[in-house]
Amino acid sequence: MNAVRAPSILPGFGMTLGFSTFFLCAIVLIPLAALVMRTATMGWEEFLAIVLDERAVASYRLSFGAALLAAFINSVFGFVVAWTLVRYEFPGRKLIDAFIDMPFALPTAVSGIALTAVFAENGPLGQLLAAYGIRVAYTWVGIVVALTLIGLPFVVRSVQPALLEVQRDLEDAAETLGAGRFYTFRRIILPTVLPALLTGFTMAFARGVGEYGSVIFIAGNLPFETEITPLLIVIKLEEFDYAGAAALGFIMLVISFVMLLSINLLQAWGRRRMVAAGR
């Protein structure tokens, strides 16, 4: 908005807007539209049959459930990691900071294979957990672990700058006013970083829903149990059932969109409420 009224020193608002629109269309909207079109070639009944197939429904539950759970886990641990990195000076801090981005860079298949090797029943961690009767690899737990790994950088990277903004002075002020640590955390720190945390949560969740590479190695891919929707789509594609794949893709698209939209609305509502309180 500001750009329209007060042009920045770099000219070319028209050009950049045009380019953004074109790029968005070419890369995002047109392929999505193609997906919808493809689905539209199917009859209504056929569509419902594919989409409401029991195996498909089980995979939705797993995909979205695991992504949601992983995003929650990441919100907690990502916050702690970001806190540690922002608040403390310790040897190796820079190194850990760099490691955070590794899941971004690693081919997801590589992290999947690595996780499987570690958590398989003969792997080092898998053996340990097996002694307590906990199986990670080839269960839904493994999927959550994989998605947690993939989503962590999103939370850390979005919370970090927000935490940097919470000045030490705020905590000092709260302390001199008589607030205990937990009270200060709950009333001062958390509200300040909550929007950033929510953003990180959303991104981690969205990434988790779409994740494929790392999950298929650790999941075991048993229908009804550890089969995620993206895998189901790939299976359909391998059977040359393009319409079926498109139908499942379309459903994922709709559910994801609804969920992301509601998170965004929630955030906007929260912000409005804060401003409204100021009137």
Add this chain to the structure above:
Amino acid sequence: MSITLDQVTKRYEGSTVVNDVSLEVGEGEFFVLLGPSGSGKSTLLRAIAGLTGVDHGRIALHNQDVTHLSARERGVGLVFQNYALFRHMTVADNIEFALRVRRMRRAERIARRKELLRLVALEGMDDRLPTQLSGGQQQRVAVARALAHKPQVLLLDEPFGALDAKIREELRRTIRQVQRELKITTVLVTHDQEEAFALADRIGVMNLGRLLETGRPDELYARPATRFVATFLGAANLLLARQTPQGIHFGAMPVNARLAERLDGGRSHEVVAVLRPEEIELAPTRDTLKTNYIAQGVVEETIFTGALERMRVRLDHGSTGAQLAATDGNAGASIIEVTRTQHEHRTFPVSLGQAVAIGVRRIHVLPTPLSSYTAWAPDAAAAARLAEHPFLAELAARMKTRIACRPEPALDNPIDSDVQLDNISGVAVIEAHPEAIDRIEWLLHNGAGEVMVLPPLAGAPHRVLIHWADDSARRSTLAVAASLLRHVTAEAVYLGILPQNVSDTQRPMGVRSLLDARSEAQAVHGLDMRTELRFGVAAEELRRQLEDAPEQMLILGISDLDALHEGYGPLFAGATRHAMMVVYRPAGEAAGQQLIGEERLAMSES
């Protein structure tokens, strides 16, 4: 007492940020801690608030020891430079924060909030968010918030730092009003001397972690005891002068004969004189001056600042024979600052390059015994090299004084023809070498009061050992030590040394002398020092202490030259890494020297 600090020390990673600070702030007093950035004033404030622990010393609020209480439990109000308001809360929630924590009932909370908002003149702003307020208003909210829980003391850390001049002044007035109305004990930290003058009942000036002086603003301005306070609190020209039984001399020029009766015939010695820019008078010629003439000068720069005219005038040494040495220590050594009122400007307009006669209305003499440094060496080149010794150069720069260079006369010629007794002034500095003791004796014998022996690698000390051979050297040694310690970040330790075979009845005497030394250091110089009692031969004990750790310095007081040679000779013979300073006042003269401390020269304009 509302706030009592007792020898508070705080270290960060080996460096001492707050160094042995003792202070008492009275009930309802507005105390301003003034100092440059890095002087430790904010750390001290945080220590009072309980946000920073102390390494040593005690803190009491209203006579209750709170040293080990957390900030929560101390119940102080703290205002930060950047307001530190909770931005996601309204003004009302910010102010009520401390009350909610204390589970106060809603009706009471609201009543208290309204009262506070009235106090800081922000009525009706309850529901605003901090981001909707101006900087000045935000700081008012912060003040109200800090007062909500009725704290015992109000602490303000550079509260006006982020505000522009006009709002600053307005807020200053508000804070002063609030403080008067509530009669709350207040400590404010600032680097702005104008702010300190405007607000303070009492000012404490900090530098290098030490609290140098405390006093009423007008007292501190008129009669500073240290160079730092003299130059930090307003502008000051520091000039080296000689104090003789006849009065103060700038070179050959006696300034005020009436001074003589206030001195008690001690030997002539060098002093540091403070000349405030506004106490200096300019006139076309010496005869037209209404005040005491000190020298001729040439106008180098004039700046019009509205009410005042500020000038820099270069002193002309040759014209009057006056050896006027400004103690700046740099090339601009002989430039003094002058401010004149519009009236003075109209009476005698000057232009750049004009020659003027300089007079002075009022001189204040600093009580410091360390006036300047003179590097003594066998030849001029060696003296110049010694003058560039890093520690010496830094010390002189910090003391805003000069280092002169003198070639030494041969030792067998006790008084060289060009070395007059009078001419040995300030601290004589010599390089360490095995026969240093002879050189020290020669210098002390010929009128030097302090000799510093400087090994090539001596650095700024972390610890200064203080020792005197007998009690008659106590006063002068403490005065020198206190003066020196104001310019280095070191801890002071007094070593009392009793002979090994001392009888049991004498031991209490030893302890008593330690306590005397400590209380005198505290009372007369505001210097907190640790004391340690040792048994053995003094020189050996001192050597052992010096070998104990790197970066130390020794200050050794004597009142008898024979005692120096016999008792401490070996100390200077061996190789050493540490700087050592010998302070010598002949017994009997030491008492008379004390008067200088309180000396002040006020001269009428006529």
